Amino acid sequence: MEEWKQLVRDTINTPEKLHSIFPNSNLEELQRVHKEFPIRINPYYLSLIEEPNDPIWKQVVPDSKELISTGFEDPLAEEHDSEVPNVTHRYPDRVLFYVNYMCPIYCRFCTRKRKVGDPYSIPDQNFEIGLEYIRKHSEIRDVIISGGDPLMLTDKKIEYIVSRLRETEHIEIIRIGSRVPVTLPQRITPNLCEILKKNHPFYINTHFNHPIEITRETKKACEMLVDSGIPVGNQTVLLRGVNDDPEVMRELMRKLLSIRVKPYYIYQADLVYGTDHFRTSIESGLEVINGLRGHISGLGVPHYVIDAPNGGGKIAIIPNAIESLNEEEIILKNYEGNTYSYPSQPFFDEDW
Numbered sequence: 001m002e003e004w005k006q007l008v009r010d011t012i013n014t015p016e017k018l019h020s021i022f023p024n025s026n027l028e029e030l031q032r033v034h035k036e037f038p039i040r041i042n043p044y045y046l047s048l049i050e051e052p053n054d055p056i057w058k059q060v061v062p063d064s065k066e067l068i069s070t071g072f073e074d075p076l077a078e079e080h081d082s083e084v085p086n087v088t089h090r091y092p093d094r095v096l097f098y099v100n101y102m103c104p105i106y107c108r109f110c111t112r113k114r115k116v117g118d119p120y121s122i123p124d125q126n127f128e129i130g131l132e133y134i135r136k137h138s139e140i141r142d143v144i145i146s147g148g149d150p151l152m153l154t155d156k157k158i159e160y161i162v163s164r165l166r167e168t169e170h171i172e173i174i175r176i177g178s179r180v181p182v183t184l185p186q187r188i189t190p191n192l193c194e195i196l197k198k199n200h201p202f203y204i205n206t207h208f209n210h211p212i213e214i215t216r217e218t219k220k221a222c223e224m225l226v227d228s229g230i231p232v233g234n235q236t237v238l239l240r241g242v243n244d245d246p247e248v249m250r251e252l253m254r255k256l257l258s259i260r261v262k263p264y265y266i267y268q269a270d271l272v273y274g275t276d277h278f279r280t281s282i283e284s285g286l287e288v289i290n291g292l293r294g295h296i297s298g299l300g301v302p303h304y305v306i307d308a309p310n311g312g313g314k315i316a317i318i319p320n321a322i323e324s325l326n327e328e329e330i331i332l333k334n335y336e337g338n339t340y341s342y343p344s345q346p347f348f349d350e351d352w
């Protein structure tokens, strides 16, 4: 059996199993939360936990705070922007296409908590409904295959979906959004890379949240993808007590560049029910961004975005670098807080 399949088979998915590994955890609490939001941690990701409440633990071990919440089930109105069950078509030229709701771990802060882990969320034959929608809408140029985690499907199914999309003439690029390179790097096999590279131009966006997640295994997985000609980007979620710290984020972004992963977005956590305890203030997000820009390579500075409630889409928040602006000059503030004047109009005169 392939190593990743063995890891999936040995996944911890009951409160009792998790409690037997961490005897100091509260079994009754784990059981109560598990009923609402299932537990799932594979042995690889589990091995990254060094101690209770560390940044890895917080991402995957249930917390009773998940049960007291003021958030929303579907804060981004993803269901609203859906004409067919498995496609969200919000932006003019690109869609999210959900192909499963299974993941190698269940992240406690997941935006799709309402779906993830529910084995009835998506029957296989629904690939066809999504593929048909995409085929009929010639304005779609870019498909983001999402979930759950698309790379939890078998090679055969992935090949089927990707090659069907590639046959569609108006589709220019195909992307996969997947935490697999982080949470189950063993899944990135030579065969999988072969399938993906046959269908270029192909992109992957993954989801590292903390420098501890960059290991020998995740490095190898990302390098295999990049060596197959697949640009790999990273989307991080700002999480209280995990990465809401400029120093941690600087280290994360630097390490990502060193494994050839390009930081793409930092998300303000969505208003999902059961995740209040993870949310950080906007100010602390701005502090993180201010701690990146100028301090590390521009390649390592992602956009800080809020996915606007009710389907407004991603909106970038940019710390104010403009001190003042008038007819003559703009006063700019750099990363060290020094100000510089620059003419606000071109010198070129139409009468010359």
Ligand SMILES: *Cc1c(COP(=O)(O)O)cnc(C)c1O
Pocket: 088, 089, 090, 091, 094, 095, 096, 144, 314
């Ligand atoms: C994030 C997202 C996309 C892709 O957005 P990019 O900014 O192009 O990466 C597409 N559709 C929806 C609904 C999204 O939330």
Ligand code: SF4
Pocket: 102, 103, 104, 105, 106, 107, 109, 110, 111, 112, 116, 147, 148, 149, 179
């Ligand atoms: S891997 Fe992604 S989709 Fe799956 S639980 Fe984590 S955040 Fe949610």
